Amino acid sequence: MDVEPDAATVFAQSVQEFQARVRAVGPEAWGRPTPCADWDVSALVNHVVGEQRWVVPMMGGRTVAEVGDALDGDLLGSAPQEAADAAAKAAVAALCEPGALERTVHLSFGDFSGADYAWQLAADHVVHSWDLAVAVGADPHLDHDLVTRMARWWEQWEDAYRGAGAVGGRVEVATDASAQDRLLASFGRDPRWGS
DSSP states (O other): OOOOOOOHHHHHHHHHHHHHHHTTTOOTTTTTEEEEESBBBBHHHHHHHHHHHHHHHHHOOOOOOHHTTOOOOOOTTTTHHHHHHHHHHHHHHHHSSSGGSEEEEEETTEEEEEEHHHHHHHHHHHHHHHHHHHHHOOOOOOOOOHHHHHHHHHHHHHHHHTTSSSSSSOOOTTTTOOHHHHHHHHTTTTTTOOO
C-alpha cells in the first residue's frame, strides 16, 4: 500500500518544480508577462522568494507583526536565481525539521499548524511553477502525483480562498481536460494562456 507523503515532502516537491522553472529563466526573460496580470517574471519570482523567506521566521514562532516589513521589496537583487535557490533551501529545511509540522504558525489570517502552512505554500508553488513555465517557454507539465495531491487538498479550500479574493473565478475547461488543466482552471488560470 502506498503511503501518502507528509506535507513537508509535498512542499519540498513543489519547491523543486518551481526551482526547475527558475533555472529556465534566461537573462532576457525577467521582464516577460505572466498569467498573473500584475506581475512580470521578476515580480512573480520575487513573490515566491518572499513566501519562502517568510518560512524561517514563521516556523520559528514569530508573528507577521514581529517580522514587519523586513521582507518587503526586491528580494532577488542582481543574482535572482541564486537568491531563489538560497530561499528555497532555507524554507525546505525549516519545514523539514523534526516537529515542524506540529508547530503553530501565526499567519496574518489566523493560526495554523505547520502542516497546514506547508500545504498552503505548496499550492502556491505548484500554480506559480506553471505560471513561470508558460511565461518563459519552459516545460509547463507538472508532476502528475503532485498535481493529484494538490487537487485533493484544494477541494477543501477552494471556496474559502475564492471567498477571500485570493484566487480568481474558475475558468471553463473541457470535460476531458487533464488533471493539471482542471487544477489550474480551479485557481482561475486559463491553461491555454500564451498558446
